[in-house]
Amino acid sequence: MTAEERARDIALLVLDVDGVLTDGGLYYDDRGRISKRFHVQDGLGIKMAQSAGLECAVVTGLNSPAVAARVGELGIVEYHPGHTHKSPIIREICLRKNLELTQVAYLGDDWVDAAAMRLVGLPMAVVNAQPEIKALATWVSTVPGGHGAARETIAFILQAQGKYAALWEKWLHAD
Numbered sequence: 001m002t003a004e005e006r007a008r009d010i011a012l013l014v015l016d017v018d019g020v021l022t023d024g025g026l027y028y029d030d031r032g033r034i035s036k037r038f039h040v041q042d043g044l045g046i047k048m049a050q051s052a053g054l055e056c057a058v059v060t061g062l063n064s065p066a067v068a069a070r071v072g073e074l075g076i077v078e079y080h081p082g083h084t085h086k087s088p089i090i091r092e093i094c095l096r097k098n099l100e101l102t103q104v105a106y107l108g109d110d111w112v113d114a115a116a117m118r119l120v121g122l123p124m125a126v127v128n129a130q131p132e133i134k135a136l137a138t139w140v141s142t143v144p145g146g147h148g149a150a151r152e153t154i155a156f157i158l159q160a161q162g163k164y165a166a167l168w169e170k171w172l173h174a175d
């Protein structure tokens with residue numbers, strides 16, 4: 001099946017954080033606190049997805065207050081930090097929401113994402129992903145993580161679902 005065909009059934013997009021929602025940079029201040037840089041267009045993309053019935057979840061190996069703040073701002077309910085084993089969390093979300101794994105997309109960049117990508121119906125990678133991760137992916141973004149890759153991913157899924165044009169029309173005539 002092509003990525004477009006798989007995308008039609010997707011109800012849940014699981015996002016990694018570092019290297020996907022960020023460029024992978026970890027900024028340490030002189031007290032050892034980490035800050036991260038997110039892309040504002042990914043934020044609107046996530047809001048668009050939510051409004052179109054495509055839920056976004058964040059499952060990340062690290063646990064950072066900066067990420068918790070960004071995720072909270074975006075209204076992401078399914079936020080699961082501190083999980084280097086991501087498949088059990090994805091299975092648990094699916095059980096709770098009565099979703100099939102074929103209805104799940106996963107956007108990753110590194111080896112920690114491999115097992116989750118093998119689990120879901122639509123494995124996706126950012127263009128800056130490790131080569132093994134790109135090889136597992138049915139679809140690869142053209143822009144890197146932290147530079148609008150999540151936005152591009154969401155646009156791809158919503159286009160495949162035939163929802164994108166209507167969303168654009170709504171924004172075009174929003175005033």
Ligand SMILES: [Mg+2]
Pocket residue numbers: 016017018019020108109110
């Ligand atoms: Mg990552």
